[in-house]
Every structure is written in structure tokens, then in C-alpha cells.
Amino acid sequence: xxxxxxxxxxxxxxxxxxxxxxxxxxxxxxxxxxxxxxxxxxxxxxxxxxxxxxxxxxxxxxxxxxxxxxxxxxxxxxxxxxxxxxxxxxxxxxxxxxxxxxxxxxxxxxxxxxxxxxxxxxxxxxxxxxxxxxxxxxxxxxxxxxxxxxxxxxxxxxxxxxxxxxxxxxxxxxxxxxxxxxxxxxxxxxxxxxxxxxxxxxxxxxxxxxxxxxxxxxxxxxxxxxxxxxxxxxxxxxxxxx
Numbered sequence: 001x002x003x004x005x006x007x008x009x010x011x012x013x014x015x016x017x018x019x020x021x022x023x024x025x026x027x028x029x030x031x032x033x034x035x036x037x038x039x040x041x042x043x044x045x046x047x048x049x050x051x052x053x054x055x056x057x058x059x060x061x062x063x064x065x066x067x068x069x070x071x072x073x074x075x076x077x078x079x080x081x082x083x084x085x086x087x088x089x090x091x092x093x094x095x096x097x098x099x100x101x102x103x104x105x106x107x108x109x110x111x112x113x114x115x116x117x118x119x120x121x122x123x124x125x126x127x128x129x130x131x132x133x134x135x136x137x138x139x140x141x142x143x144x145x146x147x148x149x150x151x152x153x154x155x156x157x158x159x160x161x162x163x164x165x166x167x168x169x170x171x172x173x174x175x176x177x178x179x180x181x182x183x184x185x186x187x188x189x190x191x192x193x194x195x196x197x198x199x200x201x202x203x204x205x206x207x208x209x210x211x212x213x214x215x216x217x218x219x220x221x222x223x224x225x226x227x228x229x230x231x232x233x234x235x236x237x238x239x240x241x242x
Contacts, residue, residue: 006125015126019088023060027092030066038219038236039063042167042193045224045238049073051164051188054154056108056177059085059129061092063167068098075100077158081107081149082117082131104157106150107133108170110179115151120144132171137200154181167193175204185212189241196237214239 010018030036046053048071055064058078068076078093078101080086086105093101107115116134120127121144134142154177163184168174174194178185185192192214196202206216216227218234227237 003123003125003127006127007123010125016084016087019060019084019128020091023062023088023092024095026060026062027065027096030062037222038238039066039167039193041219041222041224042165042191042238043067043070045191046071046074046165051162051190052077052158053165054079054158054163054167054190056154056166056168057170058089058103059169061089064089064101065092065096065098067167068101069096072100074164075102075161077102077104079104079106079108079154079157081105082119082128082147083149084128085131106152106157107173108154108157108180109133109151109173109176110153112152112156113150114148117147117149118142118144119147130171133173133176135173135176137172152180154178155183156180158184163188163190165191165193169195172197172199172201175201175208178205178208182208182212185209185214189213191241192237192239194237194239195235197235209239213242215242 052075053067053071054077055067056079058064058080061078064076064078078089080089089103117131118134119131168177170177174196196205217224217238217240218227218232224238
């Protein structure tokens with residue numbers, strides 16, 4: 001039913017207008033969304049003007065806006081490869097008159113070149129929030145519209161700037177994106193906020209970050225505590241360097 005309603009709204013409004021309206025609604029209501037409270041705990045740990053922040057998988061700019069408004073003297077790098085998302089992201093940035101944001105129109109991984117994105121469909125509706133890199137390690141939602149986009153690494157993209165924080169949500173491609181930013185992780189030790197499903201990608205991210213000196217934390221009862229696999233059933237993680 002929900003997918004069918006999405007399909008109808010996308011047809012009536014046009015896809016980009018639908019995305020823009022959705023983005024504005026989510027920006028206005030994000031703080032009241034129980035599922036997003038972990039993000040605001042991460043945001044509270046960042047210090048304004050203490051280094052750049054990367055929004056990897058910026059999507060429509062919903063979290064980009066909150067990062068920018070809460071850190072007005074901090075440069076935000078919004079990294080997003082999907083053309084429809086980029087168009088709406090730029091419109092959102094203009095609407096809120098945000099000046100310290102650079103939009104990077106690319107996917108990020110462990111190398112540079114080109115990569116295909118999959119935009120899944122359900123009941124005719126474009127499931128834009130599930131758009132992901134087409135890759136052998138990703139099995140879910142692998143049918144839909146395909147887009148070829150540029151691919152680079154975080155280390156190449158952010159060359160020389162100090163980075164204090166990274167929010168990353170790239171639908172099961174986080175491990176490869178973080179591998180491509182290993183120099184920044186080792187040199188800057190930024191705080192990392194990541195949505196990770198319980199699968200091989202999560203295990204690989206944990207192993208990579210632990211090897212660099214990070215420890216996974218989760219938010220429980222409004223407090224950030226060390227993650228315990230046997231106790232915590234979570235998808236949102238805050239990685240803090242030792």
C-alpha cells in the first residue's frame with residue numbers, strides 16, 4: 001500500500017518534485033523521529049569549526065541541512081552520486097541558504113573510475129532511498145534502473161583538509177568507501193556515524209575500523225555506550241577512536 005501511494009505521488013508530482021517535498025518534510029520532522037535520535041547524538045559530539053564533516057551518501061540533503069545549521073562555521077562535504085538526488089540536494093541547500101557546503105557528484109569506494117548504481121522499484125514506485133552501488137557483495141534489491149556514475153575515493157576527494165566527523169550511509173557499500181578513506185581515518189581519527197545492516201559489510205567495517213583503533217558505540221537510553229553484540233540489536237553505530 002505504501003509503495004503504491006509513493007508511485008501515485010511520483011506520477012502526479014513528478015519524481016524530483018516528489019523528492020523535494022519529501023526532503024523538506026523530513027528536514028522539518030527529523031528531530032522528532034525516534035529512528036534518527038542516534039544521528040543527533042553523533043552531531044552533539046562534533047565541535048563547530050574543529051574540522052570538516054563528510055556526509056557520505058548525502059541523498060537529498062536531509063542530514064546535510066542539520067549538520068550545517070548546527071555547525072555553522074564548519075565546512076560540510078555532501079557526497080552524492082545519483083543525478084535526481086543531486087538536483088534536489090542543491091535545491092535544498094539553496095532553500096536554506098547554506099554557504100559552507102561543497103557538493104561532490106560522485107560515488108566513493110576503494111578505487112577510482114566508474115560504477116553502476118541500482119535504483120530499485122517496488123509496485124512501480126522508485127525506491128530512491130535504497131539506491132546502491134551494483135556490486136558482487138550486495139545481493140538485496142539488485143533489479144531496477146541503472147545509472148553509470150563517477151567513482152573516486154574519500155582520500156582523493158578530501159585532500160589535505162582536516163576532518164572531524166563522517167556520517168556514512170551508502171547501502172552496504174560502507175566497507176569499500178571507508179577503505180578508500182583509510183589515510184584520513186588514520187591521520188585525523190574522525191568520529192564516524194554509520195548505518196550498518198547485520199551482514200558481511202558490517203563485519204568488514206568493524207574489522208577495518210578496529211584495526212585503526214576505533215571502538216563501536218551505540219545509543220541506549222539516550223546515552224552512548226560501548227557496543228556489545230550479545231546485548232544490543234542495533235543498525236546505527238558511532239565509532240569513536242581510542
